[in-house]
Amino acid sequence: MYPHNANKLTVYVNRFCPFANRAILSLLEAGADFEEVLIDVDNKPEWYKEVNPALQVPALRLTNGKILVESTQVAEFVADSYPEANLLPKDPFERYQVRMFLEFYNSKVSPYFIQLLRLYKQPRDESAIDQKVSELTQNLRELNRRLKEHSSEGPYFDGSHFGFADIISFPFYERLDITFEMLGRSIDNIEGLDRVYEWARAIRGRESYKTGIPERQDILKAAQSFSDKV
Numbered sequence: 001m002y003p004h005n006a007n008k009l010t011v012y013v014n015r016f017c018p019f020a021n022r023a024i025l026s027l028l029e030a031g032a033d034f035e036e037v038l039i040d041v042d043n044k045p046e047w048y049k050e051v052n053p054a055l056q057v058p059a060l061r062l063t064n065g066k067i068l069v070e071s072t073q074v075a076e077f078v079a080d081s082y083p084e085a086n087l088l089p090k091d092p093f094e095r096y097q098v099r100m101f102l103e104f105y106n107s108k109v110s111p112y113f114i115q116l117l118r119l120y121k122q123p124r125d126e127s128a129i130d131q132k133v134s135e136l137t138q139n140l141r142e143l144n145r146r147l148k149e150h151s152s153e154g155p156y157f158d159g160s161h162f163g164f165a166d167i168i169s170f171p172f173y174e175r176l177d178i179t180f181e182m183l184g185r186s187i188d189n190i191e192g193l194d195r196v197y198e199w200a201r202a203i204r205g206r207e208s209y210k211t212g213i214p215e216r217q218d219i220l221k222a223a224q225s226f227s228d229k230v
């Protein structure tokens, strides 16, 4: 039998994984009682295939032995299981708006993490980096527009209310920010991202983020060593 806590939720994560960050943030924000089992993704324990045959983190084990995988589904399950935390709207149209925002984000923003990380290797192709950064900048300006359109006052996707849209998207913004630094650039001084910066600042200031997500410099080191594998 694999390690788990029979009396509470068990989440299998690696804290340097942006997908796993979604699971941890949702559990912390929901106020769930859970136990965390850390998985070294480069050296997975033999028993992990019993938890998730796809061998990926995160996974969430319920006390009845059922196991959920895929970060978005795990976070949505947590949001639905703790309705008092209000992580997802109840109104179907508002849920649709969250999904549409994530549809945009997952296709136009998150993929740039791996694409930029691939450009970290030496010799560095500065013109390919410029090209990627310029494409991403357009998409970040669109993100800024969408955040403003949904809530001009912010700071979160849904105004003063932090939720699922922020949980699913932000871990990848953090990786982009870090990848910019690795490439000798800064994501912090791009014109037209005022609402994005406000969003990022507010999320980083949350207790769940401070306790659930590793220090920036540690994520950066992990991203540097991960860059060999992408």
Ligand SMILES: N[C@@H](CCC(=O)N[C@@H](CS)C(=O)NCC(=O)O)C(=O)O
Pocket: 016, 017, 018, 019, 020, 041, 054, 055, 056, 057, 058, 069, 070, 071, 072
């Ligand atoms: N679609 C999955 C992706 C999860 C994923 O790629 N996790 C990585 C770590 S960031 C992993 O477990 N990699 C190990 C492997 O694929 O063997 C999700 O959203 O949960």
